[in-house]
Amino acid sequence: MIAPAEGAATLAGMSTASSAPPVSPLSVTAAQPAGNLRRTVPVSLGERSYDIVIGCGLLDDPTSWAGLPRSATALIVSNVTVAPLYADRLAAALAPLHRRVLRLELPDGEAHKNAAVLERIYDRLLGDACDRRTVLYALGGGVVGDMTGFAAACYMRGVPFVQVPTTLLAQVDSSVGGKTAINHPLGKNMIGAFYQPARVICDLDTLDTLAPRELSAGLAEVIKYGPIADAGFLDWIEANLAALMRRDKAALAHAVQRSCEIKAQVVGCDERESGLRAILNFGHTFGHAIEAGLGYGEWLHGEAVGCGMVMAADLSARLGLMPADFVARLKRVCERAGLPVRAPALGAERWLALMGLDKKAEGGEIRFVVIDRLGSARMQAAPESIVREVIAAHGGA
Numbered sequence: 001m002i003a004p005a006e007g008a009a010t011l012a013g014m015s016t017a018s019s020a021p022p023v024s025p026l027s028v029t030a031a032q033p034a035g036n037l038r039r040t041v042p043v044s045l046g047e048r049s050y051d052i053v054i055g056c057g058l059l060d061d062p063t064s065w066a067g068l069p070r071s072a073t074a075l076i077v078s079n080v081t082v083a084p085l086y087a088d089r090l091a092a093a094l095a096p097l098h099r100r101v102l103r104l105e106l107p108d109g110e111a112h113k114n115a116a117v118l119e120r121i122y123d124r125l126l127g128d129a130c131d132r133r134t135v136l137y138a139l140g141g142g143v144v145g146d147m148t149g150f151a152a153a154c155y156m157r158g159v160p161f162v163q164v165p166t167t168l169l170a171q172v173d174s175s176v177g178g179k180t181a182i183n184h185p186l187g188k189n190m191i192g193a194f195y196q197p198a199r200v201i202c203d204l205d206t207l208d209t210l211a212p213r214e215l216s217a218g219l220a221e222v223i224k225y226g227p228i229a230d231a232g233f234l235d236w237i238e239a240n241l242a243a244l245m246r247r248d249k250a251a252l253a254h255a256v257q258r259s260c261e262i263k264a265q266v267v268g269c270d271e272r273e274s275g276l277r278a279i280l281n282f283g284h285t286f287g288h289a290i291e292a293g294l295g296y297g298e299w300l301h302g303e304a305v306g307c308g309m310v311m312a313a314d315l316s317a318r319l320g321l322m323p324a325d326f327v328a329r330l331k332r333v334c335e336r337a338g339l340p341v342r343a344p345a346l347g348a349e350r351w352l353a354l355m356g357l358d359k360k361a362e363g364g365e366i367r368f369v370v371i372d373r374l375g376s377a378r379m380q381a382a383p384e385s386i387v388r389e390v391i392a393a394h395g396g397a
C-alpha cells in the first residue's frame, strides 16, 4: 500500500550544516584550465576523505598515483573488455608503489555483478596470499567498481582500494561516495557496504573507447544532478549536449567535475543515506524496477535511470509539485542524449512489487525522490492510484 507521506531532504536545506563548499549555480560558459584539463574535487569525510582527480593522460602521469598507499602487493580488478585496453598502462604506473601487481579479469556485464563472481576476487586474493595491506584497483565501469569496492570492504575486514573509472557513468557517479554492492536476483544492489576509496582517478581519455550507448547511459546520471541540485547545470547540459556527445574533452571535464562536486557535497553531508543522500536516487525507484524486472543487463543502468527520471518527474507533476512542462523538458533532454524514455510493459502489479523492495521503502510504503522545484529534491510517498497512472502513462502497464 502506498500512502502519502512527507520526508523533505533537500541539498539547499542541509548544505548549511556542512563544512563542504556551497553548491553554486554554474555559468553556462564555465572557464576551463589549459593543458590536460586537470582538476581535483575533494570528498570531505574526516579520516575517510579523499580526492577525485579528473583530467586527460592521468593513467600515465606519475603524479596521479603519488601518495597512495604503498604495499608489497596490488591487485588490479578489471574485466575482459577493459583490461586489454588499459591494464598494462595501469600496471606500469603502479610498479613504483608495489612489488607485485596482480591482475584479475572478471566477465563483463551487469548480469555478472553477483555473489559467484565476487567470490572470484576473494579466490584470487587468498590464492596469491595477499595480506591485509594489499591495495585493490578497480579498473572499469560501475560494475567493476561496485564489486571491487565491496570485495575491498570485506577482504580481511577491509583493505584499501582505488577507483579508476573508465565509463562516463562511473566517473560522474559510481566511483564516488563509497556505495559498493552486488545484485540479488530479487533486487538491485541489495548486498553491499558503504566503503570509501583512497582516491578516484578519472582519466577522460579512457572515454574515447566507450560505446555510444554507454556514453548515453552515463549522460543520464549527469542529467540527474541538474533537477536534484543545480538548475543552472541543467541549462548547461542542454546547451552543451552536442559537445558532450562528440566527447569534447573540455565539456566532459566540466560535466565530470560538476557532477562530482555535487555528489561530493551530498555525500559529505550524509555519507550513509540517513536522509539527504537519497536525492541521488532520483529516477532509481522506477529505474531499478526496470533493471531487475527485465533481467540485469537488458537495459543499462543509465538507460533505466533516464526513463525512471522521466517517470519520477511525471510523478512530481501529478503530485502538484512541478509543472507539466518540466516533464516534457526532462524527456526531451533524455531523448537528445540517446536514452530510451518509454517504459517496458512489465505490468502494473509487477512494477509495484519490484518497487516495494526498493531500499527506500519503509513499512511496506514505497517512497520516491520527487522534484519540488528545479534544483531541489525530496523523498515522498505517493498514492498508489497516482503511481499506477504514471506507470500506465509511460507504457509500463
Ligand SMILES: NC(=O)c1ccc[n+]([C@@H]2O[C@H](COP(=O)([O-])OP(=O)(O)OC[C@H]3O[C@@H](n4cnc5c(N)ncnc54)[C@H](O)[C@@H]3O)[C@@H](O)[C@H]2O)c1
Pocket (backbone or CB within 6 Å): 079, 081, 082, 085, 108, 109, 110, 113, 140, 141, 142, 143, 144, 146, 166, 167, 168, 169, 170, 173, 174, 175, 176, 177, 178, 179, 180, 189, 206, 207, 208, 209, 210, 211, 214, 217, 218, 300, 301, 302
Ligand atoms: N556505487 C554507486 O554509487 C553507483 C552509482 C551509479 C551506478 N552504479 C552501478 O554502476 C553500474 C553501471 O556502471 P557502468 O554504466 O559503468 O556499466 P559497466 O560497468 O557495465 O560498463 C559499461 C560497459 O562499458 C565497458 N567499458 C568500460 N570502460 C570502457 C572503456 N573505457 N572503453 C570501452 N569499454 C568500456 C564495460 O566493459 C561494459 O561493457 C551498475 O551496476 C550500477 O548499479 C553504482
Ligand SMILES: O=C(O)C(=O)C[C@@H](O)[C@H](O)[C@H](O)COP(=O)(O)O
Pocket (backbone or CB within 6 Å): 173, 177, 179, 188, 189, 221, 273, 277, 278, 280, 281, 284, 359
Ligand atoms: O550514491 C548514491 O547514493 C546513489 O544513489 C547513486 C546512484 O546513481 C547509484 O545507482 C546507486 O548505486 C544506487 O544506490 P542504491 O542504494 O539505490 O542501490
Ligand SMILES: [Zn+2]
Pocket (backbone or CB within 6 Å): 173, 221, 284, 301, 305
Ligand atoms: Zn545510478
